Amino acid sequence: MEFIWILFAFVCGLAVKLANLPPLIGFLFAGFLLNYLGIQPSNILESLANIGITLMLFSIGLKLHVKDLLKREVWASTLSHMGIWTILFSALALLIGVLSLPFFGTLDLKTAALIGFGLSFSSTVCVMKLLEESGELKTRHGQLALGILVMQDIVAVVFLVAATGKIPSIWALSLFALLLVRPLINKILDQAGHGEMLPLTGLFLALGGYQLFDLVGVKGDLGALIAGILLASHGKASEMNKSLMNFKDLFLIGFFLSIGFTALPDLAMIGMSLIITLVLLIKFALFFGLLTKLKLRARTSFLSSLILSNYSEFGLIVVSLSVANGWLAKEWLVILALAVSFSFVITSILYRQSHRLYQTNKDTIRRYESSGCLPEDIFSQPQDARILVVGLGRVGRGAFESLKNLVGNGVAGMDADRNRIKKMQDNNDNVFYGDGEDADLWERLDTSNIQLIMLALPIAEDSTNIAIQLRKANYQGQIAAIARYQDEREELLSAGIDNVFNFYTEAGTGFAEESLALIQ
Structure with a gap:
């Protein structure tokens, strides 16, 4: 069974690469194709996907500096965008419902807001892959996008606590003691050397951080992120990240395949998901408008907005909770899975042309730039x-x-x-x-x-x-x-x-x- 997944992922990934498109588009297509052929996923695929996401968040932490999250352009743009987007999408969804289009007619204000909130997140997996492939993770717009994604993850943790009623254990307070054991973790990393022990140490710390946070009732993904942040200032942080890169990319194939196994759509679902995909134009315009108002340069705002204009796998989690509570019909899970997939494809294609798009339209884009830029720009x-x-x-x-x-x-x-x-x-x-x-x-x-x-x-x-x-x-x-x-x-x-x-x-x-x- 495992060979069949690898076979489809390889063939579809290679075919897409030959068309000069990112292989992740092929992996998404392979998942839907396997689902269509009636091949069912196993727990192994889910485990691979989870490990891939955990390693990716750990890698984000290795490159992240906490002070970057405290910058106004990061937290203000994130919170403002999520609030305004949720309101706009709710209004648009209710308007579409008045037109009696399939599935939208059953939405009320609460369910429309829930879907809008879920779609306000950008995909950490998609954005990180594109930034790494283009070598732009350390650029100004790359670091800005990274900070916004982390802020969104923090909001996600708060939402899950509120929605599930799962209050973290009192022992969660002991997690602050990680700051005290940081010197010990640094010594362990010093002793790991440069060979096979280095990626193994990374796997141990990433999965250990996940399990530790999960044990006290906090989202495990956040634990992997925090573990990476604790090591970000270490001299071997960059080397460790490079040693984990191939492992992370391999495991993430499981994540992209798993999206295709969510459900099989019909024509009505495809049509509704395409409508939701078109709304990405509003998401881009809202990001761009907010970032330029916060005095970021037009180019930085344009590139950051373009790479963040996609939907996140977290939207599927929000809808899954809503379906489980009886608030939404299960068909919405399929619609959003398709919209997330389409958004990945669009972002992957457009972002590869991002610098050319800016160069061609820079005079128009610069018109929206604030008169005074931030000192670091x-x-x-x-x-x-x-x-x-x-x-x-x-x-x-x-x-x-x-x-x-x-x-x-x-x-x-x-x-x-x-x-x-x-x-x-x-x-x-x-x-x-x-x-x-x-x-x-x-x-x-x-x-x-x-x-x-x-x-x-x-x-x-x-x-x-x-x-x-x-x-x-x-x-x-x-x-x-x-x-x-x-x-x-x-x-x-x-x-x-x-x-x-x-x-x-x-x-x-x-x-x-x-x-x-x-x-x-």
Whole structure:
């Protein structure tokens, strides 16, 4: 039985990937196809899905800083959006009911509000997958979307407590003692090394956090998130996240398959779910309007709104509770499962074109930008730099350090990870915060004295987009980039990049040359 799930997931995922779409769309389709063929899920699939979500929330925690949740643009936008959206959707659902469309006619104000509340959440799974695949998790809009998702999770915990009447145990107060054992957890992580014990330690802490919170009557997913947050400042947090990435992605396939097993729809259900999917336009407009009013830049607001404009699997939980209590007909579970699936597909397709969409419509989008931006969104201008390194990960940081020894402050560095930039600035490095794919940045940045820009980015498509934006911004200097594979190298060269360094091949060459010097 397990092989059949893997077979369908593989075939559908590969077919969708060949069409240049995210594989998760294929996994969703595989679930519905398996359900249609009468193949029933087992407890194993549900367990895989649960582990995948738990690991994903733990990974979110590893990248999250609590102070980010206290920013006004995070908590104010989340709570305002959920409240306004619930009211708007309730009114729209009751209006559709007046038109005697199927299933909507039976809704009253209470049930319409419940469905609206469930649909106010955005999918943590979908958003995280897209941000990771595009390498934008540490960008300004990525961190903003992440903060909003965590705030939504907190609201979800409060709702489940109120709806189920399940009050946390008095022992839940003892969870605050986790702050005291944090040094011990850090020591355990120090001793885990860099091999197979590191991902095993991550699995232990993620699942342990889940079980601990669940044991005292608190949502277990929140425990996995908190466990990750406790380790976010540890030096190995990033390494642990990378070691868990493949495990998490594999388990999440179970989650996407399980959505298809929710139920089989008829034409009326499909029609109603498509109507609900169209309402995503309102969700996007509401996010965009609120974020710009909170003085976020138009580009940040646009990208964050676009990736958050989907429906969450939590909506299915809200409807399941409503069906169990007799408030809603069971058909609504199928309708919402379809709407969630459709929203995943739409977000996955549109977000891959997000930077191109902004570039094409930036003049229109900028009209909604507030006159004064937040202080952290103001661009810094590198001083006296002739060389700019974009991307300060392992390869970029190594290049920056080497050039600093050669030309001093003649080299500057730029990265979209604000915490990384702060640490390097504390070390008196000539670096500044910036998102390389931000078209506004290159238009406002004075690059007339910069002779060379080095793109040390892990995703070739990002380097291609930046090169195009640089030429449009009339940058006249040289551009160099890195590539992992030969086909990527050819792509980058055809995009107008002057030199492409294949770091797998060239690292081996450099290693051989320097080692040979030892015996000559």
